[in-house]
Amino acid sequence: MFTLPDLPYPYNALLPHIDEETMRIHHTKHHNAYVNNLNDALKGNDAFLNMDLNNLLTKLDDVPEDIRVKVRNNAGGHYNHSLFWTIMAPNSEMLHEGVLKNEINKSFGDFNTFVESFSTTALSVFGSGWVWLVKDNGKLQIISTPNQDSPVMQHKTPILGIDVWEHAYYLKYKNMRADYIKAWWNVVNWKKVEELF
Numbered sequence: 001m002f003t004l005p006d007l008p009y010p011y012n013a014l015l016p017h018i019d020e021e022t023m024r025i026h027h028t029k030h031h032n033a034y035v036n037n038l039n040d041a042l043k044g045n046d047a048f049l050n051m052d053l054n055n056l057l058t059k060l061d062d063v064p065e066d067i068r069v070k071v072r073n074n075a076g077g078h079y080n081h082s083l084f085w086t087i088m089a090p091n092s093e094m095l096h097e098g099v100l101k102n103e104i105n106k107s108f109g110d111f112n113t114f115v116e117s118f119s120t121t122a123l124s125v126f127g128s129g130w131v132w133l134v135k136d137n138g139k140l141q142i143i144s145t146p147n148q149d150s151p152v153m154q155h156k157t158p159i160l161g162i163d164v165w166e167h168a169y170y171l172k173y174k175n176m177r178a179d180y181i182k183a184w185w186n187v188v189n190w191k192k193v194e195e196l197f
């Protein structure tokens, strides 16, 4: 069985950038629903229920066809949100000089160009989805995924990601996704991103 992980901080910890009600609903309703629906879809399929989530996301072709879409959406949702909570933090500090910063500079020119490019990609996702910084064969890349698809499904390793589903920002930012994206940079947990890198 898959279980909902606790948030690593209180629901109000990311104020003023992300509000308490959004965090509470996002975690206890949205993320919780992905976990419950995943367990429900896999009921009776113990081999998949006991599988490591990373592993499951790379083996979707082995999942019975009649439940594959439900498993894809909800396993992706569970994975993406579990990661999302950990790459945010209160009182987060900017990315320090080091291997990740060097790699970002090498891949995107400089840090500000990276932030701009990631933000533009996040703004241009049509409908619901995610934007990620991934490691793909050792190289950094910005990619977007639709719905709850995860980079792990493409054998890429996400080290940073932003949820641009409206449920992630609508209560505070309404239709202003650009304002949410701008505010979100203030809560990025670069220490965790470095660790994932």
Ligand code: MN
Pocket (backbone or CB within 6 Å): 026, 030, 081, 163, 165, 167, 168
């Ligand atoms: Mn979400």
